[in-house]
Amino acid sequence: MDEMMKVLPLLLRIIFSLALMGLSGLLFHLYNSVWLKSVRIRKKLQMQGIKGPPPSFLYGNLPEMQKIKFQATKASNHAEILAHDYTSTLFPYYEHWRKEYGMND
Secondary structure, three states: OHHHHHHHHHHHHHHHHHHHHHHHHHHHHHHHHHHHHHHHHHHHHHHOOOOOOOOEOOOEOHHHHHHHHHHHHHHOOHHHHHOOOHHHHHOHHHHHHHHHHOOOO
16 A cells, blocks of 8 residues: 555656647647648748738638628629639639739749
């Protein structure tokens, strides 16, 4: 019984250390996959001459995309739906960014 009392704090310390290492590994993996990966991709695209709007931390470009889509649907005429250029209807933010940041040459 006396030896069990000596081993228990050591066992708890080992379990706590393993849990802390697992949590820090998970946080590093999330940071790498969510933030650093997008930074690397953005840097590669900029080296190729592809520019675009700067993303926000958690949402990327979603707020701007929603705003552009809302403005496009508000300003659009329903007769234009039959146009052959369906991408500008479905993805108006691409057309907006193409006008703002230019075409890739």
